[in-house]
Amino acid sequence: MSGNIVLNCKDKVFTEKILNDLEDFQKEAMNFFEIDKLSRTFNVQIYDSLTNFVNFVTFNGKEPKRYHDGTVATTRNGVVHILNLELYTQDERHKNNNYDDYIKTLKHEFVHICHEEILKDKNIMPPLLMEGIATRLAGQTKYANKVTEINCSADDLVFDFYKIKNNYAYAYEIMGYLMQNKSHNDLLKILSEPQKEDVDRLIKDTNKFLKSKQNTIEKQKL
Numbered sequence: 001m002s003g004n005i006v007l008n009c010k011d012k013v014f015t016e017k018i019l020n021d022l023e024d025f026q027k028e029a030m031n032f033f034e035i036d037k038l039s040r041t042f043n044v045q046i047y048d049s050l051t052n053f054v055n056f057v058t059f060n061g062k063e064p065k066r067y068h069d070g071t072v073a074t075t076r077n078g079v080v081h082i083l084n085l086e087l088y089t090q091d092e093r094h095k096n097n098n099y100d101d102y103i104k105t106l107k108h109e110f111v112h113i114c115h116e117e118i119l120k121d122k123n124i125m126p127p128l129l130m131e132g133i134a135t136r137l138a139g140q141t142k143y144a145n146k147v148t149e150i151n152c153s154a155d156d157l158v159f160d161f162y163k164i165k166n167n168y169a170y171a172y173e174i175m176g177y178l179m180q181n182k183s184h185n186d187l188l189k190i191l192s193e194p195q196k197e198d199v200d201r202l203i204k205d206t207n208k209f210l211k212s213k214q215n216t217i218e219k220q221k222l
């Protein structure tokens with residue numbers, strides 16, 4: 001394993017397993033973004049105490065709203081803080097999750113780190129395309145086919161992404177449209193300056209794409 005990934009976890013067997021499982025993915029993701037090396041390491045802090053995790057997330061209770069049901073991981077200053085698998089699956093929203101989902105969460109975060117490398121302006125990371133490519137490359141198929149159309153405004157997707165319903169499913173479908181209809185080069189160009197994308201256009205094109213997919217499925221049924 002190259003020194004790109006650093007895991008802090010008391011459970012050495014679990015650590016070894018995660019590192020092994022992330023190794024191939026690391027190459028895959030870096031190949032996708034056409035980068036040879038990362039300018040920083042991917043740091044992961046794994047918690048085996050829920051109290052410690054909640055304290056971290058809420059800044060020792062000063063910002064209690066930051067922790068809510070479903071908070072199992074957070075990224076701060078480039079470090080991923082995540083509950084261990086046991087605590088992760090104890091959370092109501094993640095009770096049906098398994099190790100596979102857990103590792104996909106880490107892959108997702110790793111994609112963000114790689115994505116950052118190709119951004120022309122590192123201060124601008126629009127969530128729509130950022131979450132789209134992370135969910136796609138991490139193989140988070142739980143977001144697939146959850147929606148048959150993008151049913152919100154471009155402004156919602158750009159300015160209120162984290163507040164809207166089906167946000168990750170929308171990001172997943174929009175990125176699916178881009179991945180199937182753009183060359184790899186064009187896709188990388190888009191991802192390097194995601195703020196330049198006309199999101200209104202993207203919604204229309206994705207909806208057309210989803211509709212034609214739907215029609216094909218219908219026809220096959222006949």
Ligand SMILES: [Zn+2]
Pocket residue numbers: 108109112130131134
């Ligand atoms: Zn993300």
